[in-house]
Amino acid sequence: MGRFLSFLFLLGCAIAASAAMAQQYPSRPVRLIVPYPPGGSTDFIARPISERLTERLGQPFVMDNRGGAATVIGAEIAARAPADGYTLLVGTVTTLAVNPALKPKLPYHPVREFAPVSMLSAQPYILAVNPSVPAASVAQLVAHAKANPGKLSFASAGLGSGAHFAGELFNHMAGVDILHIPYKGTGPAITDVIGGRVAILYAGIATLRPFVGSGKMRVLAVTSARRSPGMPEVPTIAESGLPGYETNTWNSLVAPRGTPRAVIERLNATIAAILSEPDLRDRWAQQGIDAEPGPPARLASHIDAEIARFAGLVKATGLRLE
Numbered sequence: 001m002g003r004f005l006s007f008l009f010l011l012g013c014a015i016a017a018s019a020a021m022a023q024q025y026p027s028r029p030v031r032l033i034v035p036y037p038p039g040g041s042t043d044f045i046a047r048p049i050s051e052r053l054t055e056r057l058g059q060p061f062v063m064d065n066r067g068g069a070a071t072v073i074g075a076e077i078a079a080r081a082p083a084d085g086y087t088l089l090v091g092t093v094t095t096l097a098v099n100p101a102l103k104p105k106l107p108y109h110p111v112r113e114f115a116p117v118s119m120l121s122a123q124p125y126i127l128a129v130n131p132s133v134p135a136a137s138v139a140q141l142v143a144h145a146k147a148n149p150g151k152l153s154f155a156s157a158g159l160g161s162g163a164h165f166a167g168e169l170f171n172h173m174a175g176v177d178i179l180h181i182p183y184k185g186t187g188p189a190i191t192d193v194i195g196g197r198v199a200i201l202y203a204g205i206a207t208l209r210p211f212v213g214s215g216k217m218r219v220l221a222v223t224s225a226r227r228s229p230g231m232p233e234v235p236t237i238a239e240s241g242l243p244g245y246e247t248n249t250w251n252s253l254v255a256p257r258g259t260p261r262a263v264i265e266r267l268n269a270t271i272a273a274i275l276s277e278p279d280l281r282d283r284w285a286q287q288g289i290d291a292e293p294g295p296p297a298r299l300a301s302h303i304d305a306e307i308a309r310f311a312g313l314v315k316a317t318g319l320r321l322e
Helices: 002-024 041-057 069-079 093-102 138-147 162-174 186-194 205-213 261-275 278-286 296-317
Strands: 030-034 061-065 087-092 114-129 153-156 179-182 200-204 218-222 248-256
Touching: 030 041, 030 069, 041 061, 041 087, 041 114, 041 200, 041 205, 041 248, 041 261, 041 278, 069 087, 069 093, 069 248, 087 093, 087 114, 093 162, 093 248, 093 296, 114 138, 114 162, 114 205, 114 261, 114 296, 138 218, 153 162, 153 186, 162 179, 162 200, 162 296, 186 200, 186 205, 200 205, 205 218, 248 261, 248 296, 261 278
Parallel strands: 030 061, 030 087, 153 179, 153 200
Antiparallel strands: 087 248, 114 200, 114 218, 114 248
């Protein structure tokens, strides 16, 4: 009986300490690692989140852009950080699903080393080309690529990134040979596509809309199963001659595994409130981005499902990083 009472006492103390931690958190600046250089779609998602977290929680949430190696550099830094809530990671589809499917020797594990906090957003990629490419549709691009095997190239935000996979899936399903050119982020890739050094780019609507609108790029299709509200006039790749083609990009917030549950719950509740703000939802919707708040358990299930999906796609396409 005495041991049981002692256990209850210790449990009560732990609960009280956890509640106190949640009320006090954060008491100093928080580092928000974005595993891409500035200027890409993940940066576009993370910036308003960091600004609103700062406003709501009273401490700076400082964005730390750590691009390179298809998000591996930023993810490893986050995985090795203290599990105290003061280092967070914007976990992307590349970080948490594509990399595990493609890279058996990652320096981090997407499940064992990260605690889910909240889903943030989901959106399709768009397939865009330099205006010099003689193709105004997916069918014309496929025909041009087949007539010029090995002469076209596509850019992505990095080797093994979600955008890289979008291009390789296109190659596989269309039966074409378009060379992949990896970059350290979407920003540098945009520069080379606009400059004509690379013909094709897969990236988010929010990032490419200004360049499409100014005529510096031509958009051919979106990668989702249905047309995007952000560009309703643009067809899907599936309806443009490759039925069954579908892949999307998503962003989430994760913390090093072992971060106190009370801290995760406070962050999750704050993110849910932020993603319910009409102005943010409307702004994102105009760019084809869906706000996706939800509990940590939902994100955990989503990550598991995406890892399995991309592993299956890698097997089907035979994609390798050598």
